[in-house]
Amino acid sequence: MSVFDLLIDQEHVISILRDAVIAAAKGDDESQEMTHAWLFTGPPGSGRSNTALAFAAALVCKNGGCNECTDCTTALKGNHADVELIKTEGLSIKIDEVRELITRASWSPSVGNYRVVVIEDADRLTESAANALLKAIEEPGLRTVWLLCAPSATDVLPTIRSRTRSLVLRTPSTSAVTALLESEKISPTMADFAARASQGHIGRARHLAKSEEARARRAAILKISLLITDVASAFKAAQVLVEAAKAEAEEEAEKRDDAELASLKEAWGQQGSKLTQGGSKAVKELEKEQKSRTTRMVRDYLDRALLDIATLYRDILLIQSNSLDSIINIDLTTEITKLANSSTPESSLRKLEAIMNARTNLSHNAAPLLTIEALMVSLK
Numbered sequence: 001m002s003v004f005d006l007l008i009d010q011e012h013v014i015s016i017l018r019d020a021v022i023a024a025a026k027g028d029d030e031s032q033e034m035t036h037a038w039l040f041t042g043p044p045g046s047g048r049s050n051t052a053l054a055f056a057a058a059l060v061c062k063n064g065g066c067n068e069c070t071d072c073t074t075a076l077k078g079n080h081a082d083v084e085l086i087k088t089e090g091l092s093i094k095i096d097e098v099r100e101l102i103t104r105a106s107w108s109p110s111v112g113n114y115r116v117v118v119i120e121d122a123d124r125l126t127e128s129a130a131n132a133l134l135k136a137i138e139e140p141g142l143r144t145v146w147l148l149c150a151p152s153a154t155d156v157l158p159t160i161r162s163r164t165r166s167l168v169l170r171t172p173s174t175s176a177v178t179a180l181l182e183s184e185k186i187s188p189t190m191a192d193f194a195a196r197a198s199q200g201h202i203g204r205a206r207h208l209a210k211s212e213e214a215r216a217r218r219a220a221i222l223k224i225s226l227l228i229t230d231v232a233s234a235f236k237a238a239q240v241l242v243e244a245a246k247a248e249a250e251e252e253a254e255k256r257d258d259a260e261l262a263s264l265k266e267a268w269g270q271q272g273s274k275l276t277q278g279g280s281k282a283v284k285e286l287e288k289e290q291k292s293r294t295t296r297m298v299r300d301y302l303d304r305a306l307l308d309i310a311t312l313y314r315d316i317l318l319i320q321s322n323s324l325d326s327i328i329n330i331d332l333t334t335e336i337t338k339l340a341n342s343s344t345p346e347s348s349l350r351k352l353e354a355i356m357n358a359r360t361n362l363s364h365n366a367a368p369l370l371t372i373e374a375l376m377v378s379l380k
Helices: 011-025 048-060 070-077 095-105 127-138 174-183 188-198 202-210 212-226 231-267 279-320 330-341 345-363 368-379
Strands: 037-041 083-086 115-119 144-150 165-168
Touching: 011 048, 011 165, 037 048, 048 070, 048 083, 048 115, 048 144, 083 095, 095 115, 095 127, 174 188, 174 202, 188 202, 202 212, 212 231, 212 279, 212 330, 231 279, 231 368, 279 330, 279 345, 279 368, 345 368
Parallel strands: 037 144, 037 165, 083 115, 115 144
Antiparallel strands: none
């Protein structure tokens, strides 16, 4: 079994990467098949980072990605000595992080043939960080390969984009995700529902299939959307959604924050309420990172909620088009049919566009409550 067999419904990309691995093994580092910088783009859930890590594993593996050796297993987990995995839980990747990364990337490989750097969220690079990265890509080390991941090519600097080989991943088909879930011992009915509800997002499909709480939360979000009848109910729905997102983010963050803080203080040799020199600064930096992470988690939870609401209007549009075969929210067919009969396809399309625009605004750090309020008013 190859590391590329772990990728779902991406045969067009796998073929290119296999050729690159063969060229790399022959030493053709800047051939038509192999180059030193790659850009993986695709919608959420398409497996951008998984694809990049599989490619990294194949490059450091002596057997081209066998998925059995230590090199493969550690590379896929992001802790191989020659694979740098950079991902942020905050809102951005700053220049100081990139400068440290560039220094490490310049080191010679320790056990493999390449030193591979995977940046999961290249779209979150600040402008100064992106410019610093550009210089490193323009003047790469002899055995360094850069693998950048972003939702779309336009999310990275044009100058970086022009110096990378771009591969576009597609959203896995519903049937492919269903088959994957069934192979993980999930019932066919649940696998089909999760695959449809997640719209091809593999991670979200797994979560929905395995978590009753996640399914209940999704159902509550859809019911809130169905209760919007006037401006007052629109504002109420927005408030409920945002408060629920904040509560969920803060609950998850609290568990991690306390453990991280205790671990850091222990590392800095806390004695009573005092820390060794430099410890207070480290604690403040950690608290700042944790706050940024919580802010991003709120936005991520809201984005997930908006995707769930989008399935509602997708179903309405299908009914208005007399296409009933692929409805996602079958349990809400009565309510959806009622809405479909009281509106037009043009109206449904406008509402879908409003949802997507709200997602874009949230990704650009718009105020969550104002963004969701404006959306809910447009959906009333």
